Structure formats: C-alpha cells, structure tokens
Amino acid sequence: MSEIKIGVIGVGGWGKNHLRVLSELRALDAICDISEERVRDNSRKYGVEGYTDVDAFLRRDLDGVIVSTPTRTHFQVALKAIGEKKNLLVEKPFTYDVQEGETLLRKAKENGVILTVGFIERFNPAMREAKRLVANGTIGAPLYLIFTRENRWPAHILDVGVILDTTIHDIDLSRWFFEKEPTIVFARTGRFGIDRERVSALTLGFPEERSSLIISNWITPRKLRQREIVGENGLISLD
Ligand SMILES: NC(=O)c1ccc[n+]([C@@H]2O[C@H](COP(=O)([O-])OP(=O)(O)OC[C@H]3O[C@@H](n4cnc5c(N)ncnc54)[C@H](O)[C@@H]3O)[C@@H](O)[C@H]2O)c1
Structure with missing residues (x-):
C-alpha cells in the first residue's frame, strides 16, 4: 500500500x-457501491x-475519494464526502445542474478540501501534444476548433443525454484551448424518439471572434472521434 x-x-x-x-498505484484503500454484488466481487478482486x-465508507480515514456514480447522484454523494472533509475527484459531468455545482464549490472551500472533475481528455497524450503546439505558437493563434464524436448510445446511461455525457468533454477542451469562457452559445439538439437528446450541434463563441463547433451523435453505429485545431498558420488534426 502506498502512503496515499x-x-x-x-x-x-x-x-x-x-x-x-x-490498485496498480497501490493507492486503492476501499470501495463503495449500492450494489452488494459489485462490492463483493471487487473487494475480493482487489x-x-x-x-x-456510503456514510460508513466516508467515516473511514481516506486521503481522497473518487465519485463515479451516475451523474444525477453526484451532488448528494459529493456533498456528503465534502462534509466528511474528504478531498474529491467527481467524475464528469460534475453535477446535473449549475446550482448543484456552485454549492459543491462553496462547500469545498468552506471545508478546505480539494475538489476536481474527471475531465480525462486533458490528460490524453494527443491532446497534451496539441496543447503544447498551440502554446508554443507552432500553428499560430487558434481561430476555431472542430470536434466530432459518433458512437451508438451506451444503453446503460439512463440519467442524462449526449450533451452532459459526451459533448461535455469537448466543451471542456474548448475552454482549455482558448483559456477563456465562451460568451455566445448556440445549441441545436435532437431526441429522435427518446426522452433525452441523442444528437447535438453546438457553436461556442469565444472572445476575439474565435469559435468552437461541436457535433455529438449517439445514433450512428460507428465509432468516430475527430478533432481539428485550426490556427492562423496551420492546423492540427487528430483522429
Ligand atoms: N471521464 C470519463 O471519460 C468517463 C467515462 C465514462 C463514464 N464517466 C462518468 O462516470 C460516472 C459513472 O458512469 P458509469 O458508466 O460507470 O455508470 P454505471 O451505471 O456503469 O456505474 C455506476 C455505479 O454506481 C453505483 N451507484 C449508483 N448510485 C449510487 C450511490 N448513490 N452510491 C453508491 N453507488 C451508487 C451503481 O450501482 C453502479 O455500480 C458517470 O458520471 C459518467 O459520466 C466518465
């Protein structure tokens, strides 16, 4: 066991x-799930x-907790963890609505705990290289970004649509590349027969006339993930 x-x-x-x-990092100390079967199998495995x-789990002496429950449960689970003064990584999307997110931020500050979100794309080696090339001026200042994701709907996701589940990664990457917040948002979504959106087309307008175009599609049965960062002197294309 590591020290963490x-x-x-x-x-x-x-x-x-x-x-x-x-487990590979020797930092796994305990697990929690409402499914007895999953708890039994994984605690045995590891x-x-x-x-x-959850309350008993949070009373344990832990340096940090990862919340990887369905999105709509993030707020309640994270609130309890912060109340127990646990440092926290909450999976994306952080919370189901903005107010919940703001409450968690405030509570984390009040309790002096670290609170972060599992935006894994920021740690994708291809994305990190693209970010490095943008930062050192190789392609000049980015003018616009284009993100396309297509994949069949993951049937186990029952609580959110494609924007909160999938598009959220590219919204985060857009903010990360431009290092600014968008000032204009245009969104067109399609549910195509279910109760949540399965297709979305977003345009985010950033300061200084920069844009990000994000298309996400949960219907077409092929896996596609393409990104382009188009700059004043060149472009980076990732597939
Ligand atoms: N960072 C990424 O790229 C990435 C990728 C996939 C999923 N996610 C996120 O991870 C989270 C989980 O997704 P998933 O695909 O593993 O879902 P899942 O449904 O497969 O697993 C969720 C687990 O949480 C348990 N659970 C539900 N409510 C609970 C509660 N109140 N307390 C304790 N356990 C509870 C369920 O029994 C289940 O085992 C979601 O927020 C999702 O958006 C992030």
Missing part, C-alpha cells in the same frame, strides 16, 4: 478503471474493504 489512501464510490463500468489504476453504506 483513495476510496472509490461507484464501481460500475467506469469506476472499474479507477479501481484498476489505483483485496480491499467494501461498503454498501
């Missing part, structure tokens, strides 16, 4: 990746303590 002790709440499809990596009761 991290616990994971929510050990479903994505949480399993956190378990694997934390040889760590497992809990189905």
Whole structure:
C-alpha cells in the first residue's frame, strides 16, 4: 500500500478503471457501491474493504475519494464526502445542474478540501501534444476548433443525454484551448424518439471572434472521434 489512501464510490463500468489504476498505484484503500454484488466481487478482486453504506465508507480515514456514480447522484454523494472533509475527484459531468455545482464549490472551500472533475481528455497524450503546439505558437493563434464524436448510445446511461455525457468533454477542451469562457452559445439538439437528446450541434463563441463547433451523435453505429485545431498558420488534426 502506498502512503496515499483513495476510496472509490461507484464501481460500475467506469469506476472499474479507477479501481484498476489505483490498485496498480497501490493507492486503492476501499470501495463503495449500492450494489452488494459489485462490492463483493471487487473487494475480493482487489483485496480491499467494501461498503454498501456510503456514510460508513466516508467515516473511514481516506486521503481522497473518487465519485463515479451516475451523474444525477453526484451532488448528494459529493456533498456528503465534502462534509466528511474528504478531498474529491467527481467524475464528469460534475453535477446535473449549475446550482448543484456552485454549492459543491462553496462547500469545498468552506471545508478546505480539494475538489476536481474527471475531465480525462486533458490528460490524453494527443491532446497534451496539441496543447503544447498551440502554446508554443507552432500553428499560430487558434481561430476555431472542430470536434466530432459518433458512437451508438451506451444503453446503460439512463440519467442524462449526449450533451452532459459526451459533448461535455469537448466543451471542456474548448475552454482549455482558448483559456477563456465562451460568451455566445448556440445549441441545436435532437431526441429522435427518446426522452433525452441523442444528437447535438453546438457553436461556442469565444472572445476575439474565435469559435468552437461541436457535433455529438449517439445514433450512428460507428465509432468516430475527430478533432481539428485550426490556427492562423496551420492546423492540427487528430483522429
Ligand atoms: N471521464 C470519463 O471519460 C468517463 C467515462 C465514462 C463514464 N464517466 C462518468 O462516470 C460516472 C459513472 O458512469 P458509469 O458508466 O460507470 O455508470 P454505471 O451505471 O456503469 O456505474 C455506476 C455505479 O454506481 C453505483 N451507484 C449508483 N448510485 C449510487 C450511490 N448513490 N452510491 C453508491 N453507488 C451508487 C451503481 O450501482 C453502479 O455500480 C458517470 O458520471 C459518467 O459520466 C466518465
């Protein structure tokens, strides 16, 4: 066991990746899920303590907690963790609505805990290289960014649509590349027969006439992920 002790709440499809990596880092200390079966299987697999009761899990002495539960539960789970003075990584999207997010930020400050969000694309080696090339001026100042993601709807996601689940990565990357907040947002979405949007086309307008175009599609049965950063002197194309 390393000196850092991290616990994971929510050990479903994505949480399993956190378990694997934390275990490799020898930092996994305990897990929590409302599913008894998942707790049993994973605590056995990784040889760590497992809990189905979030309150009992949070009373444990932990240096940090990862919240990898469904999006609509992030707020309640994270609020409890902050109340127990746990440093926190909350999976993307941070919260279901803005007010919840602002409340968590305020509570984290009041309790003196670190609070961060699992925007993994910022750690994607291709994205980091693109960011480096933009920062050192290789392609000149970026004029616009184009992001396209297509993949069949992941049927286990029942609580949010494509914008909060998928597009959110590219909204974050746009803010990261421009290092500014958008001042104009245009969004067109399509539900195509279900209760949440499955296709979205966004234009974000950034200061100094810069833009980001983001298309996300949960219908077409092929996996596509393309990004272009178009600058004054060149472009970076990632596939
Ligand atoms: N960073 C990324 O690229 C990335 C990728 C995939 C998913 N995610 C995020 O991870 C989160 C989880 O997604 P998933 O695909 O693993 O979902 P999932 O449904 O496969 O797993 C969620 C798990 O949380 C458990 N759970 C539900 N409510 C709980 C509660 N109140 N307390 C404790 N456990 C609870 C469920 O039993 C389940 O095991 C979502 O917010 C999703 O957006 C992030």
